[in-house]
Amino acid sequence: MKAALKQKSILPGFGLSMGFTLAYLGFVVLIPLSAMFLKALSISPADFINIIINPRTLAAFRLTFTTAFVSALINAIFGFLVAWVLVRYDFWGKKIIDALVDLPFALPTAVAGITLTAAFSSHGVIGRWLEPLGIKVAYTPLGIIIALTFIGFPFVVRTVEPVLREIEPDMEEAAVSLGANRAQIFFKIILPTAFPALLTGFSLAFARSIGEYGSVVFISGNMPMKTEIIPLLIVTKLEQYDYAGAVAIAVSMLVVSFILLFLINVLQWRLGRHLHIP
Amino acid sequence: MAARTTSPYSVRGRSMGGLLSKRKLLPPAKRKPLTTEAPWVQALLIAAALLYLGFILFIPLSVVFLKAFEKGIWIYLKSFTDPEALNAIRLTLFVTAVVIPLNVLFGLAAAWAIAKFDFKGKNLLTTLIDLPFSVSPIISGLIFVLLFGAHGWFGPWLREHDIKIIFAVPGIVLATLFVTFPFVARELIPLMQAQGSDEEEAGMTLGASGFQTFFHITLPNIRWGLLYGVILLSARAMGEFGAVSVVSGHIRGQTNTVPLHVEILYNEYNFIGAFAMSSLLALFGLVTLGIKSYVERRMRQ
Numbered sequence: 001m002k003a004a005l006k007q008k009s010i011l012p013g014f015g016l017s018m019g020f021t022l023a024y025l026g027f028v029v030l031i032p033l034s035a036m037f038l039k040a041l042s043i044s045p046a047d048f049i050n051i052i053i054n055p056r057t058l059a060a061f062r063l064t065f066t067t068a069f070v071s072a073l074i075n076a077i078f079g080f081l082v083a084w085v086l087v088r089y090d091f092w093g094k095k096i097i098d099a100l101v102d103l104p105f106a107l108p109t110a111v112a113g114i115t116l117t118a119a120f121s122s123h124g125v126i127g128r129w130l131e132p133l134g135i136k137v138a139y140t141p142l143g144i145i146i147a148l149t150f151i152g153f154p155f156v157v158r159t160v161e162p163v164l165r166e167i168e169p170d171m172e173e174a175a176v177s178l179g180a181n182r183a184q185i186f187f188k189i190i191l192p193t194a195f196p197a198l199l200t201g202f203s204l205a206f207a208r209s210i211g212e213y214g215s216v217v218f219i220s221g222n223m224p225m226k227t228e229i230i231p232l233l234i235v236t237k238l239e240q241y242d243y244a245g246a247v248a249i250a251v252s253m254l255v256v257s258f259i260l261l262f263l264i265n266v267l268q269w270r271l272g273r274h275l276h277i278p
Numbered sequence: 279m280a281a282r283t284t285s286p287y288s289v290r291g292r293s294m295g296g297l298l299s300k301r302k303l304l305p306p307a308k309r310k311p312l313t314t315e316a317p318w319v320q321a322l323l324i325a326a327a328l329l330y331l332g333f334i335l336f337i338p339l340s341v342v343f344l345k346a347f348e349k350g351i352w353i354y355l356k357s358f359t360d361p362e363a364l365n366a367i368r369l370t371l372f373v374t375a376v377v378i379p380l381n382v383l384f385g386l387a388a389a390w391a392i393a394k395f396d397f398k399g400k401n402l403l404t405t406l407i408d409l410p411f412s413v414s415p416i417i418s419g420l421i422f423v424l425l426f427g428a429h430g431w432f433g434p435w436l437r438e439h440d441i442k443i444i445f446a447v448p449g450i451v452l453a454t455l456f457v458t459f460p461f462v463a464r465e466l467i468p469l470m471q472a473q474g475s476d477e478e479e480a481g482m483t484l485g486a487s488g489f490q491t492f493f494h495i496t497l498p499n500i501r502w503g504l505l506y507g508v509i510l511l512s513a514r515a516m517g518e519f520g521a522v523s524v525v526s527g528h529i530r531g532q533t534n535t536v537p538l539h540v541e542i543l544y545n546e547y548n549f550i551g552a553f554a555m556s557s558l559l560a561l562f563g564l565v566t567l568g569i570k571s572y573v574e575r576r577m578r579q
Contacts, residue, residue, distance in 0.1 A: 009395055011478055011482060013488050016387075018387075018397075029456065032452075035425050036421045078334075085324050085327040089324055097328075098571070099567050100331070100335060106564070107517070108516070108536075108556075109520065110540050111540065114540065114544050114552055118553075150334055150335070150338065182315055212414075213523075214415070231417075238423060250420055254417065
């Protein structure tokens with residue numbers, strides 16, 4: 001049986017390592033996750049729909065997906081800029097900046113949450129300058145966008161960077177010799193080459209932002225209908241021992257974000273085929 | 279390997295009369311001016327990037343330390359003498375110490391099975407291993423509540439046998455295991471695939487046992503990648519908030535990890551305490567980044 005599944009190798013330990021891998025994967029990841037889907041199946045369709053079309057739930061869905069989308073868009077633009085600057089130019093402190101790009105991965109989300117709140121509240125180092133301009137960040141959807149922008153920042157930089165680095169100067173030189181200017185080279189050669197990677201970075205940041213909790217709960221103010229995100233709504237349901245409500249919302253959030261990611265993947269695949277990028 | 283990744287610029291660098299002895303990117307001034315931007319455009323773009331980074335990264339980072347030291351160093355240090363803070367630190371270290379070996383063992387086993395053998399369903403297995411990354415931290419906690427909580431699948435059985443998982447340390451360990459699950463495997467699988475099995479096969483033909491081959495050939499080859507994975511894993515394990523918050527029950531002095539303790543202090547308006555604990559986590563994060571970029575440089579060599 002095993003011989004049919006795997007090709008022959010003189011190395012030992014396939015059974016042991018594979019067995020352990022599958023058992024561990026099953027116990028830690030697959031069984032707990034399927035428990036949630038089983039629980040979702042035990043909710044009657046009418047109840048399920050009622051939970052989802054509740055105005056408070058719909059408002060949370062709208063808020064979560066719009067703020068995640070806007071912050072991923074901001075990160076796509078500025079992440080590309082930072083990747084570009086890191087790959088193409090030389091400046092003082094570049095190595096430190098390069099290392100600090102990953103800060104949002106290394107800083108716990110709760111810490112990010114309270115520091116962003118402190119910085120952007122009306123007395124904070126940034127907030128006190130924005131307040132006279134009439135811009136309120138803390139406890140508004142804008143605050144959620146700021147927190148999500150912080151959390152998703154490294155994704156675009158780290159996916160675009162290697163692609164920019166691999167663009168051969170030959171192509172640009174050829175374009176120059178044929179009379180192209182910098183803007184033409186950027187929009188006709190560099191951007192199309194880097195676009196699939198940019199899209200990957202965007203979707204990673206987007207996916208991360210949809211589920212984000214720690215950095216958002218402090219800055220958002222958590223007002224139902226206004227600044228309540230889906231993960232927080234799930235926690236609220238759990239605290240009221242409303243397991244069915246929590247599961248219905250959690251499963252729909254997972255399904256919607258998987259569909260969105262799938263669509264982005266399809267788009268990426270079609271772009272890649274269209275542009276003949278390997 | 280290193281020569282190939284930097285080839286376009288380093289090859290030209292050497293042809294320019296050995297201007298650069300080391301292999302590295304040519305600074306823009308020495309590149310042909312036609313394939314780069316005018317100096318003022320460069321300066322503008324660099325300034326824009328730095329401004330953005332300052333706004334979104336540096337100011338928040340410095341706020342942690344500014345707030346922690348707002349009332350002076352003594353008040354700062356005093357927040358660490360609080361027994362609840364010490365308990366939180368102890369619990370966080372304990373959970374991390376349990377999670378690291380388990381997920382490392384899994385990462386090694388998974389990478390060995392996936393990178394050294396060909397079998398059907400390999401892509402599916404790799405996708406499943408990455409699954410926890412695409413699940414919200416809140417859902418990562420929720421699934422364990424559904425299994426082991428008072429009203430969960432095993433709730434009644436656990437109550438009969440007087441075992442507490444949710445709102446206790448085992449639940450925190452499980453949730454942390456779940457969210458840090460892919461880190462080591464994810465680093466090791468591509469690394470071991472790139473290295474191939476030639477060396478191991480040579481070792482086996484020369485009569486080494488499976489474990490000898492693993493410990494003398496594979497492990498030394500992957501040590502930097504393994505370290506890299508462990509660093510990312512421990513940073514996440516110590517900092518995890520959402521998943522742990524769902525399963526912990528926030529019992530002071532018992533089931534509060536450092537990030538949860540930060541939340542409690544913050545909600546009680548004890549800002550110095552909250553930021554003092556945060557500064558500890560931020561400092562650890564900075565050390566992580568330092569080690570990470572060092573390991574990255576070693577791996578490239």
